[in-house]
Amino acid sequence: MSDISSLGYVRIRVTDMDAWRRFAFETIGFAEGHGPEAGALYLRMDERIGRLVLLPGEVDRVDAVGWEVRDHLALRRVQSAVEAAGIATKPLSQEDVDARRVEAGLFFEAPGGSPLEVFHGPALDHSPVATPYGNRFVTGKLGAGHVVVPVADLDAAYRFYTETMEFLPRGSLRLATPPELGPVRLRFLGVNARHHSLAILPSSNLKAPALVHIMVECEALDEVGRTLDRAINGGCHISSTLGRHTNDKMVSFYLRTPGGWDLEVGCDGMLVDETSYTAEEITADSYWGHRWDFS
Numbered sequence: 532m533s534d535i536s537s538l539g540y541v542r543i544r545v546t547d548m549d550a551w552r553r554f555a556f557e558t559i560g561f562a563e564g565h566g567p568e569a570g571a572l573y574l575r576m577d578e579r580i581g582r583l584v585l586l587p588g589e590v591d592r593v594d595a596v597g598w599e600v601r602d603h604l605a606l607r608r609v610q611s612a613v614e615a616a617g618i619a620t621k622p623l624s625q626e627d628v629d630a631r632r633v634e635a636g637l638f639f640e641a642p643g644g645s646p647l648e649v650f651h652g653p654a655l656d657h658s659p660v661a662t663p664y665g666n667r668f669v670t671g672k673l674g675a676g677h678v679v680v681p682v683a684d685l686d687a688a689y690r691f692y693t694e695t696m697e698f699l700p701r702g703s704l705r706l707a708t709p710p711e712l713g714p715v716r717l718r719f720l721g722v723n724a725r726h727h728s729l730a731i732l733p734s735s736n737l738k739a740p741a742l743v744h745i746m747v748e749c750e751a752l753d754e755v756g757r758t759l760d761r762a763i764n765g766g767c768h769i770s771s772t773l774g775r776h777t778n779d780k781m782v783s784f785y786l787r788t789p790g791g792w793d794l795e796v797g798c799d800g801m802l803v804d805e806t807s808y809t810a811e812e813i814t815a816d817s818y819w820g821h822r823w824d825f826s
């Protein structure tokens with residue numbers, strides 16, 4: 532099993548903080564967290580100060596995908612493995628860790644340019660998680676949700692995540708491509724019982740936002756349905772209608788964030804039993820629904 536225990540946080544640069552404030556609190560229903568960074572918006576789902584941290588920026592772009600480890604020993608092991616793979620790491624400075632409210636961490640770029648942080652020791656906010664519409668998010672040992680990132684070289688990224696970071700392969704979806712290209716797959720990867728905490732999508736466009744979507748899970752279908760109502764009523768672009776995925780069995784819909792990437796809001800995600808699971812290929816992404824609108 533990987534030393535990575537879960538998706539801890541995602542830090543994202545955003546250009547339109549006012550639009551994000553409306554989106555996060557009026558449409559989706561995150562609780563507002565409080566953190567030390569001036570001008571930042573903390574989207575709270577649980578006792579962490581913010582699972583999604585929005586930072587003012589010149590472009591809409593992912594700043595860091597933060598993977599959590601158990602303790603300083605695990606952090607050291609991950610650092611050694613990443614450096615042994617020929618990737619330079621940089622420890623987070625005292626200022627950096629204070630800003631993130633974690634004990635320690637390091638930064639590096641995964642093959643393909645994805646900015647990653649690995650950290651341990653998050654400080655907790657014990658005040659009630661007062662989400663405005665009563666959403667209860669599924670986090671805990673499953674982490675914040677999942678993130679899908681574009682990668683230029685899928686095989687190199689897959690080797691890095693599975694062999695260096697020791698993520699577990701959790702299946703793939705073969706993409707429709709001309710036969711001369713050979714098989715091209717969207718690959719799903721897990722670090723705990725959540726079916727996937729990461730998916731890597733082959734893409735030639737790694738520029739901003741360098742993020743395909745982030746998924747957050749609610750406890751109940753009604754919370755997802757009410758979020759969908761608010762999104763439609765608020766004029767949001769619904770990137771995909773409600774549907775049930777074939778791999779993680781999640782019922783979800785996708786909506787376009789003010790950053791140009793999608794947020795998937797779902798429920799009913801399956802838990803993987805590693806004693807019997809084998810990585811499979813799905814041949815459709817959904818049992819029903821998930822009609823995509825790419826406009």
Ligand SMILES: [Fe+2]
Nearest residue numbers: 677744746795
């Ligand atoms: Fe997803």
